[in-house]
Each structure stands twice: as C-alpha cells, then as structure tokens.
Amino acid sequence: MTKFFHKKNRPNQEPARIQTTLKDIERAVHEFELNLPKQVKRTVLVDKNNRIDATKLAPYLGGIPTEEYYMSTQTYEIFQEQDRLIPHYLDIVQAAVDDYVDDNNKLPLMPGCVEGRVHYDLLMQQYYLKEKPPFPLFITDDEYMLTHHI
Structure with a gap:
C-alpha cells in the first residue's frame, strides 16, 4: 500500500x-x-x-x-x-500591408521591383509601419502573404 x-x-x-x-x-x-x-x-x-x-x-x-x-x-x-527576428518582422509588416491594402486597394510594392518587394518607406511615411525591417520581405500571390525569400 x-x-x-x-x-x-x-x-x-x-x-x-x-x-x-x-x-x-x-x-x-x-x-x-x-x-x-x-x-x-x-x-x-x-x-x-x-x-x-x-x-x-x-x-x-x-x-x-x-x-x-x-x-x-x-x-x-x-x-x-x-x-528568430524574421517572425517578428513578418508579423508587423504583414499587419501593415493588410491595413494599407484595405485603405488603398493596392499593394505597397517597391517601384520597378518585379519580385514583389514590400515598400517599407511608403508604409512608414503613411504611418502603417513604425519599425523598418533590416532585410527585405516580399508579397506572395498566396492571399498576399509575406515571405522573407523570393
């Protein structure tokens, strides 16, 4: 017992x-x-x-x-x-891109960039983004989700 x-x-x-x-x-x-x-x-x-x-x-x-x-x-x-920094930036930039698209009905893309690179300066100038990632992020065709690689 x-x-x-x-x-x-x-x-x-x-x-x-x-x-x-x-x-x-x-x-x-x-x-x-x-x-x-x-x-x-x-x-x-x-x-x-x-x-x-x-x-x-x-x-x-x-x-x-x-x-x-x-x-x-x-x-x-x-x-x-x-x-470990990539998911933090994916999250904040994805939210900024979503809000930008909702408000402007267009994607915040770098001019002349065919691979869909996010235009951070545009998002920052219009107050959608407060922090600029130290690496490029790209918008995919899959529901406009972001990725860190092309």
Whole structure:
C-alpha cells in the first residue's frame, strides 16, 4: 500500500530534452493543431516574442527540444533560433500591408521591383509601419502573404 501511495504523489517527471529539426517542429505543430477545437488557432503555442512553447509540443515530439523555435502569428512560418527576428518582422509588416491594402486597394510594392518587394518607406511615411525591417520581405500571390525569400 505504501508503494502505491508514493507513486501517486511523486511529482511528474520532466520530459526528456531532445534534438529536433525544423521539420520535426513543423510536423508537431501540425499535429497539435489537429487536436485543437476548430475556433482555436495554432498561435496559442506562441508567446509575445514569437517563441514556441515547446512544452505543449512535447507529447508530439517525445520530449522538449534543446533548441528554441519561433513562429509568425500572421504567416505561421516556423524558424530556428538564428532566424528568430524574421517572425517578428513578418508579423508587423504583414499587419501593415493588410491595413494599407484595405485603405488603398493596392499593394505597397517597391517601384520597378518585379519580385514583389514590400515598400517599407511608403508604409512608414503613411504611418502603417513604425519599425523598418533590416532585410527585405516580399508579397506572395498566396492571399498576399509575406515571405522573407523570393
């Protein structure tokens, strides 16, 4: 009887720390989302710094990643630690582009740029954007979502 009692009151063990790849995280986020109620989005995994709460993914990964991962709440793209600034800028610029398009019925594109590069100066001049990203972002044909690569 005492053996049973001690097991019951033993604190839960921490999940193991594991090595993961970006593909592992993407798969786990997808599986996590499949188990959410329809009205809840995968962004519940993300904190204010775009960091993914890996403890919520532990059941899908078999442990907690040793690395940090980040996700854009606007585009859902996932990034590794070395690219942690990208989701922040994707989120603020995506919101600015959406607002600009709603107000002006056109895209804020750099003049003469065929790959769809976002015109940061235009967005800043018209107060849609407060902070200029240190790298270019591009508007895709897929619902005018942004990407950091062409």
